[in-house]
Amino acid sequence: xxxxIRGFFSNDLSIDLGTAxxxxxxxxxxxxxxxxxxxxxxxxxxxxxxxxxAVGVEAKRMLGRTPGNIVAIRPLKDGVIADFTVTxxxxxxxxxKAHGTRYFRPxxxxxxxxxxxxxxxxxxxxKESAAGAGARKVHLIHEPMAAAIGAGxxxxxxxxxxxxxxxxxxxxVAVISLNGIVYAASVRIGGDRFDESIIHYVRRNxxxxxxxxxxxxxxxxxxxxxxxxxxxxxxxxxRHLSEGVPRAFTLNSNEILEALQEPLAGIVGAVKTALxxxxxxxxxxxxxxxxxxxxxxxxxxxxxxxxMEETGxxxxxxxxxxxxxxxxxxxxxxxxxxxxxxxxxxx
Amino acid sequence: MTDEPSRGGSSDNQERPPDxxxxxxxxxxxxxxxxxxxxxxxxxxxxxxxxxxxxxxxDRFEVLEAPIFVRGHLRNYARLLDLPAEEIVDAYNATLPxxxxxxxELRGNAGPAMDSGTPxxxxxxxxxxxxxxxxxxxxxxxxxxxxxxxSALDEAEERVEPVAERDEAVETVEDSPLTEEIDEDRAEPxxxxxxxxxxxxxxxxxxxxxxxxxxxxxADETLxxxxxxxxxxxxxxxxxxxxxxxxxxxxxxxxxxxxxxWIEIYDDRDQRLYYGLAREGERVEVAGLAPISxxxxxxxxxxxxxxxxxxxxxxxxxxxxxxxxxxxx
Numbered sequence: 176x177x178x179x180i181r182g183f184f185s186n187d188l189s190i191d192l193g194t195a196x197x198x199x200x201x202x203x204x205x206x207x208x209x210x211x212x213x214x215x216x217x218x219x220x221x222x223x224x225x226x227x228x229a230v231g232v233e234a235k236r237m238l239g240r241t242p243g244n245i246v247a248i249r250p251l252k253d254g255v256i257a258d259f260t261v262t263x264x265x266x267x268x269x270x271x272k273a274h275g276t277r278y279f280r281p282x283x284x285x286x287x288x289x290x291x292x293x294x295x296x297x298x299x300x301x302k303e304s305a306a307g308a309g310a311r312k313v314h315l316i317h318e319p320m321a322a323a324i325g326a327g328x329x330x331x332x333x334x335x336x337x338x339x340x341x342x343x344x345x346x347x348v349a350v351i352s353l354n355g356i357v358y359a360a361s362v363r364i365g366g367d368r369f370d371e372s373i374i375h376y377v378r379r380n381x382x383x384x385x386x387x388x389x390x391x392x393x394x395x396x397x398x399x400x401x402x403x404x405x406x407x408x409x410x411x412x413x414r415h416l417s418e419g420v421p422r423a424f425t426l427n428s429n430e431i432l433e434a435l436q437e438p439l440a441g442i443v444g445a446v447k448t449a450l451x452x453x454x455x456x457x458x459x460x461x462x463x464x465x466x467x468x469x470x471x472x473x474x475x476x477x478x479x480x481x482x483m484e485e486t487g488x489x490x491x492x493x494x495x496x497x498x499x500x501x502x503x504x505x506x507x508x509x510x511x512x513x514x515x516x517x518x519x520x521x522x
Numbered sequence: 523m524t525d526e527p528s529r530g531g532s533s534d535n536q537e538r539p540p541d542x543x544x545x546x547x548x549x550x551x552x553x554x555x556x557x558x559x560x561x562x563x564x565x566x567x568x569x570x571x572x573x574x575x576x577x578x579x580x581d582r583f584e585v586l587e588a589p590i591f592v593r594g595h596l597r598n599y600a601r602l603l604d605l606p607a608e609e610i611v612d613a614y615n616a617t618l619p620x621x622x623x624x625x626x627e628l629r630g631n632a633g634p635a636m637d638s639g640t641p642x643x644x645x646x647x648x649x650x651x652x653x654x655x656x657x658x659x660x661x662x663x664x665x666x667x668x669x670x671x672x673s674a675l676d677e678a679e680e681r682v683e684p685v686a687e688r689d690e691a692v693e694t695v696e697d698s699p700l701t702e703e704i705d706e707d708r709a710e711p712x713x714x715x716x717x718x719x720x721x722x723x724x725x726x727x728x729x730x731x732x733x734x735x736x737x738x739x740x741a742d743e744t745l746x747x748x749x750x751x752x753x754x755x756x757x758x759x760x761x762x763x764x765x766x767x768x769x770x771x772x773x774x775x776x777x778x779x780x781x782x783x784w785i786e787i788y789d790d791r792d793q794r795l796y797y798g799l800a801r802e803g804e805r806v807e808v809a810g811l812a813p814i815s816x817x818x819x820x821x822x823x824x825x826x827x828x829x830x831x832x833x834x835x836x837x838x839x840x841x842x843x844x845x846x847x848x849x850x851x
Contacts, residue, residue, distance in 0.1 A: 327590040334587075463571065464591045479598070489569045491594020 188273060188310075189286045189504030190266070191321070192301065194251045195343025195366055195471060197231075197265070198501035199273045202508055206498050208273050211235035212343075214265050215247040230268045239386045253363045254290035254318070254345040255297040259304055266308035285310040286504040288318045289521070290345045292361030298521070314520040316507055318342070318500055319349030319359050322469040325503025326493035330354055335457025336464070339446060339482070340500065341472020343367050346442050348449045350457055354519070358452045362445045366471050368438040369394050376434030377413065381424055385413035394475070397428040400439055401477035401484070435475075442472075443485045450486060465489035469499040545581035546596060546613040553603045554579075568598050575599070581617065589618065771851050773814060774829050777806040781823035788815050812851035821845035 189200040192212070199208040210231030217228040228245055229237060237247040250261040274281040287305050289298050298315055305313045322340035323330050330336055330351045340347045343366045349359035370390040377385050385393075389411055397407040407428045415422040446466065450458060466488055468479055473496040482490045493499050507519050554564060561572040561579075568575075577585040578599065583592045593611050600607040777785060779800050787796040789810035796808050802823075818824055821839040825832065828849055838845045 327588055329588045332587070463574065464586060464588075465570075465594060467590060467594070483569050487569055489595065489598070491591060491598065493590060494593065 186274065186281075187284045187286075187505075187508050188270065189288075189321075189501050189508055190269075190305070191288050191318075191498075191501040191504065192251065192262075192266070192305075193342050193344070193500075194249065194254055196497070197269055198498055199269060200498070200501040200505040201273060202505055206501055208269055209498070210269065212251050212265065213238060213247055213249050214261050215241065215245055216261065217245045219244065227264055227268070230265055231272075238388060252344060254342060254361075254365075255293050256300045256304060259300055262301075263304040263307040266305055270308055270310070282309055282311040284312045284314075284508070286314045286316060286321075286508050286520075288321045288500050288504055289315050290342075290361045291317045291319055291347050291349065291356070291359040292345065292363075295522075314507070314511070314517065315522070316504060316519045317347075317349075317356060317359065317521060318345075319347040320351065320356060320519055321500045321503030321507065322347070322493075323349065323351050323467070323503065324506050325499035325501065326467050326469050326496075328467055334464075335453065335460035337449065337453070337461040337466045339442075339466055339468050339470075339473075341365055341442065341468070341470040341475075341478075342500075343471065346445060346470075346472065348445050350449060350453045350461065352457055352460075357454065357457060358449055360445050360449055362441055364438045364441040364445075366391075366394070368441075369398065369435055369472075369475070372434050372438055373398075373431060376430065377411075377426070378416070380430070381413070382416045383413035383422060383424065384416060385411060389413065393426060393431060394435075397426065398431045398435060399428050399476035400432070400435065400481040402429065402432060403477060439478075439481065443482065446482060446486060450488070462488050465491045467491055467493050469493045469496045471497055545617045546600075546610040547579040547581040549605065549610065549613070550596075550599055550603065551579040553605055557603060559603075564599070564602065567602055568595070570595060570598075583614065583617070589614075771811050772809055773812045773849055773851070774809040775807065775814065775816075775849065776827040776830075777808075777816075777818075778825045778827070779804050779806070779823060780825070781820055783818055783820035783824050785819075785824070786817045790814070812849055814849040816847045816849065817844070818847075819844050 186201045186204070189202075191198040191200075195212060197208070197210055197212045198206055201207050211234070213234040214230050215228040215234040215237045217226050218224070219226060228234070229247075234247050237245065238249075239247070241247050248258065248261060250256065250258040250265055256262045270281055270283065270285075274283075285305050287301055289301055293301075302313045302315060319338050319340055320330070323336055323338040326338065328336040328338060328351070331354050333353055335357070336351045338347075338349055338351065344363065345361050346364050347359065347361045350357045370387055373390040373393055374385055374387070377383055377390075393409055393411060397409045405428075408425050409427075410423055410425050412421050412423045414420070450461070453461065466482060466486070468482070468490060472478065473492050479490040479492055482488075495502075511518050511520075554561075561575050564570075565572040565575055574585060574595070577583070578592070578595060583589075586592045586595065592614060596610050596614055597607040600610040775787065775795075777787075777796075777800070779802055781802050782799065784799045785796055785806065787794070787808055787810075789795055790813055791811075793810075795810045795814070796806055800806050816826070820843055821835070822843060824845075826835060826847070827833065833847075833849065835845055835847045838847055
């Protein structure tokens with residue numbers, strides 16, 4: 176009973192618990208939290224073992240720059256929980272932060288998005304950790320469904336809508352009609368794989384080691400998925416493997432395009448498979464209206480162009496693609512209130 | 523393939539913006555024509571059906587149903603024609619009917635829509651209610667009826683009110699001669715207030731102080747203070763005792779006190795016949811159906827007569843000077 180009283184003082188939340196970023200959408204307020212899913216843990220035996228040093232933006236700044244007794248970790252991998260306890264702590268921190276300074280420990284109703292390809296055990300882990308973080312009721316919904324709703328696609332219509340959500344750990348492609356998923360697939364390729372590919376490419380071709388943050392910066396500034404007329408360049412610094420000292424060098428966008436070929440082929444393959452598996456009526460709807468791109472991967476330059484060329488179907492990028500999933504979850508909460516029941520939620 | 527014929531004409535006029543601020547369609551068409559491109563060429567480039575492109579150029583956006591598709595295709599089209607994509611999209615947004623603006627805001631995360639979720643004022647109201655309840659609870663605890671009778675509120679009814687309050691016997695109490703007698707004769711108001719229920723019950727049972735009604739026997743809640751006050755009035759005089767004796771199984775008791783003592787007397791149904799402190803030299807006379815049980819303090823100073831005969835109970839006196847005696851039929 177006390178939970179429901181605290182619930183009265185808590186806002187309903189939609190959480191996009193992503194591999195790269197965690198976003199929280201509050202009904203009526205919009206996206207109120209967008210922080211990297213990173214936790215820095217300090218191991219301090221004199222103060223009772225491990226303590227949380229920082230969460231979110233602050234912790235991300237520490238990634239790869241920590242002394243021995245602090246470790247900055249990303250508790251999610253490939254869209255699912257890799258470290259249960261740390262995820263719970265992180266969620267707790269974010270839920271509290273989302274509520275600001277209140278006298279009550281918040282006990283909100285929460286919608287959490289899970290990858291379509293996640294197993295029962297992985298979904299259970301996410302549910303448990305959200306409950307452990309103080310949520311009074313946890314609904315899980317599939318990420319591609321949330322992304323489509325958040326992008327504003329007419330999912331309730333008897334027409335096929337195809338959405339491709341490229342997150343940090345996974346990419347999800349789904350064909351949706353009449354509020355249901357007709358076909359969906361999840362590939363464990365996302366922004367992180369792009370970064371890794373860049374790190375491997377630089378190591379292979381320049382004999383130089385760069386960090387994750389540098390790789391991400393390269394991707395954001397000159398990364399592209401389709402050859403363009405303009406060639407952009409970026410100067411980066413890394414540790415030269417044989418000389419062992421930091422060295423500066425210049426990369427151009429064509430090199431990064433080459434580096435990204437493998438993960439991009441994986442995503443294109445998933446989309447093509449989805450189109451093959453889609454019933455013809457829905458497929459023709461998709462061909463008319465196009466595929467909608469959401470997620471951080473949609474910001475990769477000319478990704479829409481690549482998909483358009485490869486599939487022969489128009490591709491449109493959603494407005495504000497980074498927040499689609501969280502906003503979609505928020506909309507699901509509203510729909511649950513309007514229609515009752517466990518609309519869209521999965522076990 | 524598309525349902526453009528069914529939807530196209532109906533809302534065409536509504537969707538078209540007022541003159542002077544044309545939708546993005548004409549700008550796109552002009553630019554395309556100036557570049558010397560046909561709809562088919564553009565369609566080939568963007569993988570869009572020329573019919574949909576034509577609809578976009580004619581500002582018939584409803585063929586694509588959801589704004590997300592319209593915006594996406596307009597953006598792609600503008601990019602192809604080297605037009606500023608955001609200007610084109612803004613021009614489209616301006617054509618949207620105003621009732622779709624909240625939905626747009628939701629999608630665009632443009633601002634808070636306070637109509638959903640728990641509104642902020644609810645928290646304020648909830649806090650006020652909680653505080654008010656705490657204050658009222660505090661007041662009740664500080665000056666509530668369990669601390670002081672309501673009589674404190676009204677000087678005039680000081681002596682009557684507590685009785686009425688406890689026992690729903692307002693009328694009888696107010697008219698009752700007995701209460702007044704008590705008041706006049708001896709009573710300190712505090713003592714009456716302390717035991718209002720006992721007084722009230724006595725009142726109801728014996729409005730005319732009729733000895734034959736055995737008023738004392740009915741007062742089951744009587745406590746020492748009240749009983750002491752009432753004792754001279756309610757204890758029956760000698761004559762009625764004689765009457766009672768005539769009844770079958772009834773015994774008459776006379777307790778004579780050489781010193782102060784407290785005495786409890788119960789009849790066969792555990793009804794109180796007497797309960798209270800008796801003074802030195804007093805005679806307490808009661809009658810009731812046997813077996814009658816008596817419990818008294820300072821027993822050596824008490825002598826007992828049953829039906830006029832002395833009842834010895836010296837062997838029943840315990841070390842603490844109390845005695846329990848049962849008078850059998």
